[in-house]
Amino acid sequence: MQKTKIKADKLNLYYGDNHALHDIQLQIESNSIAALIGPSGCGKSTFLRTLNRMNDLIDSVRITGDVIVDGQHIYNSDADVVSLRKRVGMVFQRPNPFPMSIFDNIAYGPRIHGTKKKAVLDEIVERSLVQAALWDEVKDRLNKSALGLSGGQQQRLCIARLLAVEPEVLLMDEPTSALDPISTLKVEELTQTLKDRYTIIIVTHNMQQAARISDMTSFFLNGILVETDKTDKIFTNPNDQRTEDYITGRFG
Numbered sequence: 113m114q115k116t117k118i119k120a121d122k123l124n125l126y127y128g129d130n131h132a133l134h135d136i137q138l139q140i141e142s143n144s145i146a147a148l149i150g151p152s153g154c155g156k157s158t159f160l161r162t163l164n165r166m167n168d169l170i171d172s173v174r175i176t177g178d179v180i181v182d183g184q185h186i187y188n189s190d191a192d193v194v195s196l197r198k199r200v201g202m203v204f205q206r207p208n209p210f211p212m213s214i215f216d217n218i219a220y221g222p223r224i225h226g227t228k229k230k231a232v233l234d235e236i237v238e239r240s241l242v243q244a245a246l247w248d249e250v251k252d253r254l255n256k257s258a259l260g261l262s263g264g265q266q267q268r269l270c271i272a273r274l275l276a277v278e279p280e281v282l283l284m285d286e287p288t289s290a291l292d293p294i295s296t297l298k299v300e301e302l303t304q305t306l307k308d309r310y311t312i313i314i315v316t317h318n319m320q321q322a323a324r325i326s327d328m329t330s331f332f333l334n335g336i337l338v339e340t341d342k343t344d345k346i347f348t349n350p351n352d353q354r355t356e357d358y359i360t361g362r363f364g
């Protein structure tokens with residue numbers, strides 16, 4: 113039986129007067145891939161950031177409603193935001209490796225969380241890079257700068273960096289939009305192997321990508337969640353005319 117990992121319940125978000133998310137209602141199952149699609153500016157990134165309280169960092173933001181992760185109300189005043197951001201990690205559009213070695217990039221999070229022993233860090237670095245399908249390409253250059261990697265390798269490094277702190281949910285905001293087709297394919301394949309252990313929510317402008325990799329797809333328009341359904345259904349026979357218009361390229 114599938115278990116609900118994340119639930120957004122009547123979630124509203126305002127940037128000052130800009131009402132950017134309207135009554136979002138969405139449930140995401142454990143070990144599934146959820147795709148978020150919709151035209152630019154419709155609130156996909158904003159929604160993604162509500163799931164690990166990254167919007168807290170923006171002053172004008174006001175939120176009503178609820179986000180529940182594993183049964184915990186993450187906007188409760190006693191919620192532990194540091195532990196939340198460890199459990200719900202994020203990968204961005206442009207890979208953002210730290211200007212340090214490949215090894216230190218991956219060891220960064222575990223070190224902050226208190227792991228000091230070299231042998232343990234070695235193990236975490238190898239495991240994370242293997243999981244991110246990057247180990248074979250970098251195992252002989254772990255002490256070289258991460259900035260010397262290709263864009264596609266840098267993005268997998270950023271995924272490995274997340275995996276090193278043992279998250280449960282991976283938020284990916286257009287993770288392949290800055291990558292070439294081969295790197296894109298590698299990241300897509302990676303999502304399929306990661307889904308056994310993680311819950312993945314991916315924003316993509318690439319509808320073929322959403323169709324290829326996701327189980328469920330949600331279509332956003334002007335801050336409204338128009339429709340969520342099984343990915344095949346959304347791309348073959350959506351319920352809402354606006355979804356149909358978007359996926360057939362009539363706008364966006």
Ligand SMILES: Nc1ncnc2c1ncn2[C@@H]1O[C@H](COP(=O)(O)OP(=O)(O)O)[C@@H](O)[C@H]1O
Nearest residue numbers: 127130132151152153154155156157158159170
């Ligand atoms: N940091 C921010 N401060 C103020 N408004 C923002 C901020 N980020 C996004 N917005 C506004 O919120 C709306 C949704 O943006 P966004 O979530 O980035 O959309 P998408 O990711 O779908 O392109 C837009 O109107 C955008 O201008």
Ligand SMILES: [Mg+2]
Nearest residue numbers: 156157158285
């Ligand atoms: Mg965005």
